[in-house]
Amino acid sequence: MTVRPIVLGLAGALAFLATASAQQPQAPNPGREAVMSKCFQCHTDAMFRDARQDRRSWEAAIYRMIGRGGLYTDEEIKLMADYLGTEFGPNAKPATPAK
């Protein structure tokens, strides 16, 4: 029952975040970039695959990461919460349906 740190997997993360938004070619998105640079320092995409919640809940999750040592500016918090609340909101499709 130890806290198990997770191996960084940027390549997988990129692929995953691409599939999460209907696989359309993506314009640069500062929220997505902030998530890539901040969240994937510690997490793999597995942390996001099943998370579907509204913006407020994502914002609360980001603040929980501050409690765990995450360092984000106000602007970064806003960008990440906006992006995650949109792309991983309650009605977003599961990225990796169970087989």
Added chain:
Amino acid sequence: MRELVARYLNHSLSRRGFVRGLTKAGLTATAAQSVLGSVSSVSLAQDAAPAAATSKAAASVSATVANASAAAVKPFQGTGGAAFAEQLIACGVKYVFGNSASEDAQFYEALVDRPQLKYILTPHEGPGAAMAAGYVKASGEPTIVMQAAVVGMANAIGQMFNAWKEQTPLVVYSYRTDQSRRAGRDGFEEVANQEQIVQPITKFTWLSRRPDMIPETIRRAFKAAWTPPNGPAYISWHSDYNDERVRTEIIAQDQFDPRMRVRPNPDEIERAAKLLVEARMPLLIVGDEIYKAKAVAKAVKLAEMLGMPVTQVRQLYANFPESHPLWVGNVPAGTLRSQTWPKDADVIINVGNKFQHNSPAPIVPRGPKFIDMRIDFASMGNVMLTEVPLVADVGLGLDDLTVAVGQLMTPALKQKAAERADEVRRFSENARKLRGQVVNSPDWDQSPLIADRVTYEVAKFADPDAIIVHEAGSVALHSFDFNPIGGRELFFYYGAHLGSGVGTAAGVKLARPNQQVICLVGDGSFVFGPTALWNMARLELPVITVVYNNHAYSGPHSRVVSNVPGGRMVQTGQFVHDYLGDPDMNMADIARGFGVKGEVVETPAQLREALTRARQHTVEGKPYLLDVQVARKGVGWADKPWTPPIRIAGLRQKKV
């Protein structure tokens, strides 16, 4: 005697108390005064710092102690149990932590006329061993844990495992329930080779072959456990040996303690110093050997000389002042790659960190030059490439390295270090500000509380020199500003056999009665080891226990979701392994059963009021418990989680 000297040198014992302790230990008044003279010169030498002076004075103490201890070998005649007690006293043991064991009758008999050896009855061996370990860690004094045969030992094994992982010098004893003339005949509680069960998690295991060898076995266990790198030792003997009459020797601890304090190789010190002063961005990782060696101030000095940022990977203690401008924060996710800054360290020095690798990636990445200083030589070089190994007592190692760095520091290098220190300070000030944003969470005022709010309120409440015992595995601490130099101290865990927190807190309070002790524990951990609450009540150990009660194992929940993303568990909400509600456990009621008052807390306002009441109780010498209702957060949690439909009501045919 070693403990007396250590306590005197640490200024936790007065001159008068020191002399009184020596005479109590059997020295004449003259011999005691002589030892005092030598020890005082060591104390002066330590204050003056030069290592050579310290070792000269230490040698002088050793000589005096050796002479004074000539009478420290006592012939003994009596029962094996009494020899056991006598040898523990000679080892400097004050407290014995045990659970009832009828075959130790002669030992208990011996305690009646040896009030200096105090037996603490612990109602379960696990929390009892945790209490002993907490006492050892907080006092630096030896103790022993004893239980009944293999059945008691089995209950203590979890905490022996923790002591092994955490390198705690815990000595554990249990008799073999079989008597020597009927061994191997499947007797009550008998198992073959019981000492071998704990061999992989102890530094030393031994079975006394003769009753007169009980004292020698005890001495060897204490020597093994307390010689760095420390670790638990296990000893055993046939139960009838305690009843037999023996002629043997009782020998004072200073006669067999190798006093191992290793100085690093001077050539390697020079190489390390050169690498550090020439580095563009050196980084210091601190670890528990620093706390154990009471060398925090030395680590601060080295960091300041070099303007070097400081961090820490998971450890038991806080080993560096967290409000220091060179402190850049703990590594958040196990490896240095998860650290926000600096990302470009070219020379990394570890001082005393054991490096718990929980992933295949090395904590220190390939690339930067790596200097590794610790006494735990066995774990050096196993994973990371080590440019400069420095096997040493880290206190002595830091002394030597600081001197060597100082000799290389030219004005230009000092300027470079000062500029780097400014850069680190700018980062740490900003990081401090960003960490402070935790209070802006949209869930901050919610009930049940979020864990961060509980932590924040406890941190605001805690005394400036409080000791925080932390066994809330899914809770990351913030806001405490730990400072092992006279500020708040942390006692976390490393081994992760759960159920240690409450026992550890009891043992810490026993060792440090004049400091506030707050135990932070998750509900899952708490129910593995609440029996030490009874010890708090009986021994009047005023510990404040705060249970983060989310009625769940939230760590295993998150990791299972992460391990099976998109799986059936998430789709259906059917998690069999994590929900502890239905019915909810009431920890305040559990505490009441052990004689500890407490209350359930549901809102932030209630928490503040409850902490005030907790303080009132502790002022009066009574422990107190807060059962704080904490929100479950993360993927897949329902408001009312599913539980497996296992109920036997429908199967009952008789109302019995």
